[in-house]
Amino acid sequence: MRTFLLVSIAVLVASSLLVWKLQPSSSEDGRIVLTWVSDENPARKAQAALFEKLHPNIKVNIDPANSGVEKVIVQCLAGVGPDVFDAFDVFQLSAFARSGVAMDVTDELHRHGIDLKAQVFSGILGTCVFEGRTYGIPNNIAADGLWYHADMLRNAGVSLPQGAWTWSEMIPIAQKLTLKSPDGRIARYGLMFEWWNWRHFFAGFGAHVFNSDGTRCTLDSPSAVAAVQMMYDLVYKYHVSPTPVEETSMVTQGGFGSGYISLFAAKRGAMAIGGRWWLEQLRQAKGLDLDVAESPYGTTHATHAYGRGLLVNKDSRHLQEALEFQRFLASEEYLDLINEQADGAAAFKAADEKPSFFHDPHHPEERYNAAWLHILEIGKGDDVSPYVDSNTVARLLQVQLDLIQAGQKAPAAGMRDAAANINDAIEKSVAEDPSLKERFHATVESTPR
Template sequence: MKRKLWLICLIVVMVTSSLAGCGKTEQKDEGQLSEKNTGNENTDTNADKTADNDVVEITIAYPSDDGAQEKLDTLIGEFNKEYPNIHVNCVFIPFSSWPDYITKVKTMVAGGTAPDVLRLAVEGIQTFVKDGLAMPFDDFMQENPELLEELGVNDIHQNINAPFQIDGKTYGFAWDWNNIVMFLNKDLFEEKGIALPEKSWNKDDFLKIAQQLTGEKDGQKIYGTVAPIDYFTVTAWLYNNNASVLNEDMTKCTLNSAEAVDTIQFLYDLVYKYEVAPSPSAGLDTSNLFMNGQIGMIGNGRWSIASLANNGFENYDIQVLPALSTQQSAFGSGSFPVLSTTEHPYEAMLFSSWLSASSFSQETFLKTDSVPSRISVMEKILPSMLPENGMIWRESADVAKTIQAPSQLTDLTAIYDKYMSLIFANEISVEEGLQKATEEIDALLAD
């Protein structure tokens, strides 16, 4: 921890400059937010329940992506129609990755300016629970069953919510989720006279189609597919070969297993042996290449639909990833945990639950960015929008397996990224790179 103190000091400055207000409250910077206790002393979530004529202020931290403030303004405005006595301040944190975002939030906590509610993905919940920074919802759930039923919490898919249930306790409710599916450029398939793959397709079917799609047109290289190297997407391919980055209890790295090596070797061979995928490199915009008709198949999540729609690209469909030795969907989900430093647990958990589960929240903002967590909302929205095969997401929810996100994820992914980059830059073999990654990750987990 000592070696990270210098980084924390720098991030304090960065976070302080990024704060903005939303909802009905005035803009606040980090120094103006009230300092909260650092212990989790108040376990009665109804003890601070607001009287009808009292006003309570709480704060939510949220990634500062495009449209975030407008989105939260709309959500808070609707929330205040039902709960006008809860004023919500917003802190927008510059976002480049979940590990970076998590570090910045922890810096706020260390500086005494912790938010009450936090937008967080599965990539961060383990570390917040381990550090005692997340407050369990169990007492709130037991004390307010009718409220949760009314909000729609009981309609949230249990499998999608599972990442926020740790050691028998619940730390929030899933709002949205994503898994990796194969996006198919129907223009290229039609030009080549290739039928779209069925759900039962396998590794050989995938490679054959990728080879048929690969070629040249008007002097431009056309690739059949893309070879992913990022942690989330590669995890999906590993799961499809009965492999994973870590063992089941996330105490050991298994990237050196025969199944994992075979999976990464196949992805590597898509580039260097079969030549059906471009070499992964910084700045390679595979999404634009897909829309421009230069890539036929790309593994991606529902988050890419907004970009496709904004660019007027509609002639596409999706399919599950091809089976290698099995077919297993990998997913990540997001929620709104309440920090243990909050002075208003009831109001914070009420707001969190409303954000996660209300029909307004899910139906208004989960049409193109993510998949809704509520079963009824999935079944309402997915059949009415592109892609035509969108109900794959509803089917996947029943069998999807969450990505592995231990409390050491930030350092783990740094090691993973280093060796995947070396492998695909041809500076180290697949087998040697994964062995070295395994050794370093094992040392990290043991420490």
């Protein structure tokens, strides 16, 4: 028995040692391995490969499986986080910054002559700068414009205005382009948009989620209600965009990208609100006659800008290499690659003003990059409140948007309830945190009413 016991223990110890030996090493072929948590976009591989070519001593492992704020934060706090990771919007940046896992690189970038405020489009700053401190460098930028099938518009005898135009000009055109099949179902929608893209409509109506100091949710403001009312009307009043049920019936695609892009490529929609990054999928569909225009606006000539910012884990075991990778995102080679791949567009303005951006020899049919540059220039980022957790805001708003989208609640009522619930959340969050409470009251008292 004793022998058996000793042998068992020896086997367990040996197995443990073997597992220890087999665990992923932080260096490979003598190279330092950086882990980059990003999405599953195939373009990432070429981006990592370019960095490896420029830095032969570093290997980059892309880890899309752990993409997600909660995973990154929990892993970083537990000491097993990635070296670098993406923040996909201002809300995620605020979560990473507040949880203390993202490194403040303000001084670091200054030392290397990188000045984001001067060099990148203002619409993307929110994914990198939080409360005056810089945490990231933008990987890319996107701002939504209006994709359209030029041949469909020609056949229907309509043309889009050049430059800025409004929703009231757009609706008759979208109605003309909407086609019904003999069984009464809509065979082609005049305009396709996705409900998660409510921020695009907000930008065009000058609406904000919060007031300027973040102390109050303003989703019940006339501009916010008008923005959501427009989304609702496009579906239920003008019947030019799909209802949620029609949307579910059509969108079946999984994996990277969006089912909407496939549907647009399959000509189920004549026009669609989307970004330059759609090209990654649209390039695969042959024979399309595409063009781009500015998306219509309501009261404010603006569109929603978004993108990703690359952050560094402040406890990374390879901090210098991680910072090197972050700075690589400001290099000419990387920015040109982003534009070639159509992974959105380069966030640094200089790269989008080069002749090679306007006339890509590999894609001569893409004659609309000048339009994209203009769209990027009018892009506005998201606003965020320091007084409430962004995921809570997203959840509370989503409930109301679901009800509005399903036609169960009027937009004004839904937005009023969303604002009330979010203001309750602000109140609760402030009550829990004495320093936040102090800051909140000081801000409220100093703001003229």
